[in-house]
Amino acid sequence: MKNINGKISRRRFIGSAAAFASIAFIPSRLVGCSPAIDGSRFGGVQIGVISYSYRSMPSSTEDILGYLLESGITSVELMGGPIEQFAGIPQVDVPSYPRGAELTDEQQDELNEARQRQSQLQAEWRSSVSMDRFRDLKQMYNDAGVNIDIAKLGRPEWSDEEIDYAFNVARVLGARGITFEISMDAARRMAPFADKHGLYAIMHNHGQPAQPGFSFEDHLAFGRNLMLNFDVGHYYGYTGRNPNDVIEKLHDRIASLHLKDKTGPNNDPANANVMWGEGGTPLDDIVLLLKDKGWPIVCDIELEYPIPENSNAVREVTRCVEYCKEILV
Helix, strand or coil: CECCCCCECHHHHHHCHHHHHCCCCCCHHHCCCCCCCCCCEECCEEEEEEHHHHCCCCCCHHHHHHHHHHHCCCEEEEEHHHHHHHHCCCCCCCCCCCCCCCCCHHHHHHHHHHHHHHHHHHHHHHCCCCCHHHHHHHHHHHHCCCEEEEEECCCCCCCHHHHHHHHHHHHHHCCCEEEEECCHHHHHHHHHHHHHHCCEEEEECCCHHHCCCCCHHHHHCCCCCEEEEEEHHHHHHHHCCCCHHHHHHHHHHEEEEEECEECCCCCCCCCCEECCCCCCCCHHHHHHHHHHHCCCCEEEECCCCCCCCCCCHHHHHHHHHHHHHHHHC
């Protein structure tokens, strides 16, 4: 049900919690099952999810696939951690401390040394690992009807060999490319690798568009295979501007959107993640623009609002899928 402004009824969206509370999780042993027949393309718009949305739950690649099937989602931006863990990346026992804890000099030295050992060990592994396990991962997802659309794997500060590895993994997974945080240095560094591999280097924004003089076009100018993972929630939350202005202007350089609802910079609280329909991000206008124009931009749900009591990430992602479906169908 839509209200007179075209937005999903907030009562309908929030009230769906009772229905989703009864959903049982799909066990890992059933990950070969097919997703919903209609998948998650509504009105020609592909709705997916970034697997970061499930960070509050067990998040192996098998777990994530079960969550996707439960929600009927057929496209995912898959985080690098689960990808590499599936392939057997070696780990070092790195000390763990509470967030914000004040460390002694000895503890900080121990932490730095462990991180350095892990970085070196993993860099060596990436330069020599077989692609066979990544092929297995692709087959597992594809057999279940799920496409690994983007791999959130690789960083500009990696070595040349590691960046080549990231693009090779993306190709084997069937992904369009890899994604990382936007900056001029990152664009300059990653553009040649994207051209070399014939895949996309996809830049994700947080609050950078609110910085004086910021320009998406300046970043994209470094290479034809540089694209945007345009986070419409962060854009609205930091700037208060309508993301559709950017989408209309740069639609041919946008690989995907991250969908979330946020308050604006002048609200109290400002720039806060909220349940969809409670903030100011014009999500309905955004997905309807893609539907009307037919632009092949994937819309990935990024669950960042606080999960309500007696719910969980899978149920909330499923509700977000339904939110999009009701707008588009």
